[in-house]
Amino acid sequence: MTSQMKEEAPLGKVIVITSGKGGVGKTTSAAAISAGLAKLGHKTVVIDFDVGLRNLDMIMGCERRVVFDFINVIQGDARLKQALIKDKRLDTLFILPTSQTRDKDALTQEGVEAVLNELKEEFDYIICDSPAGIERGAQMAMYFADEAIVVTNPEVSSVRDSDRVLGLLNSKTKRAENGDDEPVSARVLLTRHDQARIDKGEMMTVEDVLEILAVPLLGIVPESPAVLRASNIGTPVVLGDPCAAASAYEDAVARITGEEIEMRVETDRGPGFLQKLFGRTA
Amino acid sequence: MSLFGFSLKPRRQKQSAQVAKDRLQILLAHERSRGADTADFLPQLQNDVIAVIRKYVQVADNDVDIRMEKGSDISSIEINIEIPADAPRKRTARG
Numbered sequence: 001m002t003s004q005m006k007e008e009a010p011l012g013k014v015i016v017i018t019s020g021k022g023g024v025g026k027t028t029s030a031a032a033i034s035a036g037l038a039k040l041g042h043k044t045v046v047i048d049f050d051v052g053l054r055n056l057d058m059i060m061g062c063e064r065r066v067v068f069d070f071i072n073v074i075q076g077d078a079r080l081k082q083a084l085i086k087d088k089r090l091d092t093l094f095i096l097p098t099s100q101t102r103d104k105d106a107l108t109q110e111g112v113e114a115v116l117n118e119l120k121e122e123f124d125y126i127i128c129d130s131p132a133g134i135e136r137g138a139q140m141a142m143y144f145a146d147e148a149i150v151v152t153n154p155e156v157s158s159v160r161d162s163d164r165v166l167g168l169l170n171s172k173t174k175r176a177e178n179g180d181d182e183p184v185s186a187r188v189l190l191t192r193h194d195q196a197r198i199d200k201g202e203m204m205t206v207e208d209v210l211e212i213l214a215v216p217l218l219g220i221v222p223e224s225p226a227v228l229r230a231s232n233i234g235t236p237v238v239l240g241d242p243c244a245a246a247s248a249y250e251d252a253v254a255r256i257t258g259e260e261i262e263m264r265v266e267t268d269r270g271p272g273f274l275q276k277l278f279g280r281t282a
Numbered sequence: 283m284s285l286f287g288f289s290l291k292p293r294r295q296k297q298s299a300q301v302a303k304d305r306l307q308i309l310l311a312h313e314r315s316r317g318a319d320t321a322d323f324l325p326q327l328q329n330d331v332i333a334v335i336r337k338y339v340q341v342a343d344n345d346v347d348i349r350m351e352k353g354s355d356i357s358s359i360e361i362n363i364e365i366p367a368d369a370p371r372k373r374t375a376r377g
Contacts, residue, residue, distance in 0.1 A: 201297025
């Protein structure tokens, strides 16, 4: 491996991508955000916590390279280095796939903590891709998080579930239980945003959702055919052809690293060109 | 036209997005203040109510109906007990 130690210690920040509701774009977002961070040169690992329903490997395009997994490492059957899959496109990006044959009980709190601590020694960002729901897998994915990205669609059941998850982040995490620590910093990533439907009054606006959930906004990802195309070929959206969803994720990634970037909504169709031009001048 | 996703123009009257927002605001106000599991006591309450009623009147399980109505400020529990006209009275509640 060509992993050259950087001068300074790695950042070691644990970020959970969660939502409560399934199908809102957690894995797509975890893949895009981790690839985006890695593209900026941050050493990043993305972990699949959806034990039994492994999918991150497909979205990342490394499904044929899985030998050992997260559960093997927790149970001592493999070393962490053996289970980490190095991305073929970015040498700062690694994937830790989950098991397809075990169940969620294989995730022990001590085991997860040991793996995360080992990863913190080497990585700047540790992205935990949570399963849907609020049971063990989801709780383990969020328990050790420093930050949370709550993926939400502008739709009633998704917003309600996001609210539940925000409650859990405030009560069922290590930071919450450890009164002295700062609480988990949570932000909403709004996905499947459709400006045309908002204009028709058929979809809640970004402001509506933020007013209800009362947490800061990380980004707005437009509904885009590029997302399905990207998952078809196993390429995170930000590593494929330029599109509105990719730039939305890139903006979100920059915000994660602390940059202040104005919120904007791009679309792949419509009056794109001039709009993009003006949108970028800020 | 809005350059950003934020609605810069006022929306027309009560569209479905507005209904969605209103419903969520009412629901989540409840779920946050008392947790999502608040209504979990209703089945137990129903059993207890039936037990108390049966001390005095013979009623069947489905003669007792308990509903909860959540409003934005207060909630109400409505208990309806149907007592059949020919229900045998129990004189011996106190022995």
